[in-house]
Amino acid sequence: GDSVTQMEGPVTLSEEAFLTINCTYTATGYPSLFWYVQYPGEGLQLLLKATKADDKGSNKGFEATYRKETTSFHLEKGSVQVSDSAVYFCALTPNRDDKIIFGKGTRLHILP
């Protein structure tokens, strides 16, 4: 079945460091791909998305590119801030199904 695998956390970085959180997926057809972020005490918020191969989603300095050849959607940011500390979820929606499939989440700690 369809699934999402993302790197285990927690990930701890210093402020202004480069961030990569890996995400790979298994799906038939052409899913849409998402990154969601959950700040402490809050629900999940959409961070960015991409709906077809080679699309790049971006928001708040974060980027991810839909790579069909490697079935990946890695999240990157060039210079992280303390305020980026949160849990990040990679997710997909299959092409003809509204069900959203989430990865297990990666907790990110940014140290000042």
Added chain:
Amino acid sequence: ETGVTQTPRHLVMGMTNKKSLKCEQHLGHNAMYWYKQSAKKPLELMFVYNFKEQTENNSVPSRFSPECPNSSHLFLHLHTLQPEDSALYLCASSQSIQGAGTEAFFGQGTRLTVV
């Protein structure tokens, strides 16, 4: 304001109590979801409603009973819960369109503690 409102934000209940969680969305969406988020466990999809019809029940125990009276409202009725049911319960909604990049909008969750 995400457009999805959950009440209450916090709930403490005994194992013999009956309570309900409420979710309301003002986004015109047709699909609504209940998720359970426990510490150190993956996000668990519990129920999916599409156009008020339940389309998914992920082997959830019967002590959790969902209700979707219309596309804007979703309830989760709770009775005779166990301490391991303590978690953050998240409601979400999305527009039901096949093949689109259907993103979900989440409420802030209800933090449930069963004592």
